[in-house]
């Protein structure tokens with residue numbers, strides 16, 4: 001009897017799991033428990049990625065990298081733009097312009113610095129000492145995965161021996177070693193190099209052309225909006241970071257109990273990565289419906305252009321979130337602009353409330369709404 005009951009119990013459990021999964025899949029179109037996604041390990045570091053296969057509403061893909069000191073995200077390029085911010089540690093990045101007139105752009109990045117690489121600009125990143133580097137990237141395509149990007153090793157391994165020797169001006173024996181070392185075109189992705197050697201050979205800061213600077217010290221800049229409760233936003237768009245024509249982004253800090261106000265964007269979708277804190281998020285998806293849930297550190301959220309959304313800190317500590325947008329120019333409509341710029345009578349009629357109730361709304365809250373005081377006795 002026991003033997004019979006077991007499969008039934010399993011079947012019921014499996015059906016319930018399936019129901020839960022189906023429910024979760026629908027509810028989680030706009031959020032992803034990315035913190036629970038396992039890492040993929042490489043000699044020089046580790047990596048995990050999110051695409052619309054796991055965050056299905058998203059038009060933006062992204063990845064989290066941790067490079068060891070001397071860990072190299074090898075020379076590579078891709079047909080989508082890349083916007084990234086360093087969360088922890090330090091790394092050195094190089095980007096090579098299409099023209100030999102300009103030197104390759106080499107910069108060091110520490111926490112709060114961002115880089116932007118236009119589509120198909122070749123680049124590489126090295127983790128620096130003492131602890132390497134953690135960074136989060138976003139790409140302006142829903143299904144882009146760095147694992148499939150073009151890289152130096154994966155291309156050269158496909159070139160015929162004599163052709164490769166000719167192209168690099170080396171002997172066929174030397175070319176054969178390149179082919180043998182990269183057999184099958186398998187990208188090395190994050191090989192481990194010698195940090196000491198890499199630093200010894202790193203270029204000193206080259207002459208910079210403003211158009212070509214791929215680094216922006218996001219957190220070193222004055223906060224864009226500061227609220228009395230200590231919430232702030234630091235934003236970098238094309239008006240201050242000219243190279244980033246197709247993507248922009250921000251770091252937002254939200255005080256405990258505070259919220260990034262109900263708002264939407266005219267011209268871009270928003271991809272969210274929680275550095276720390278616990279947040280309630282909501283995305284208005286269609287008349288009468290919102291999606292969302294709770295994001296923990298390391299989790300992802302998404303809000304399409306034009307869809308109203310918010311981030312509310314429901315934890316006890318300051319929350320920090322990286323926001324990545326798939327347009328160079330920042331635009332924003334907060335609920336205060338939207339409701340506060342028409343006569344209260346319009347608000348009253350729209351929301352089916354009295355004129356007096358419409359006048360009670362605080363239209364001046366701006367980008368953040370502070371924690372509400374508990375109701376007075």
Ligand SMILES: *[C@@H]1O[C@H](CO)[C@@H](O)[C@H](O)[C@H]1NC(C)=O
Nearest residue numbers: 052053054056057141142143
């Ligand atoms: C992901 O995006 C690609 C490119 O737009 C699209 O072809 C594919 O159907 C999308 N996948 C999902 C699961 O939405």
Ligand SMILES: *[C@@H]1O[C@H](CO)[C@@H](O)[C@H](O)[C@H]1NC(C)=O
Nearest residue numbers: 092106107108128199204205
């Ligand atoms: C980057 O940092 C390393 C290690 O501190 C240093 O050796 C190197 O000169 C720096 N490079 C630039 C371009 O500032």
Ligand SMILES: *[C@@H]1O[C@H](CO)[C@@H](O)[C@H](O)[C@H]1NC(C)=O
Nearest residue numbers: 087111275276317318319320
């Ligand atoms: C949360 O993240 C921010 C930004 O990276 C950092 O400055 C802060 O120290 C972190 N807070 C905690 C408690 O780890």
Ligand SMILES: *[C@@H]1O[C@H](CO)[C@@H](O)[C@H](O)[C@H]1NC(C)=O
Nearest residue numbers: 348349350351352353354357
């Ligand atoms: C307006 O609100 C009242 C209740 O306050 C409700 O009875 C009425 O149906 C609402 N009107 C519309 C058009 O929804």
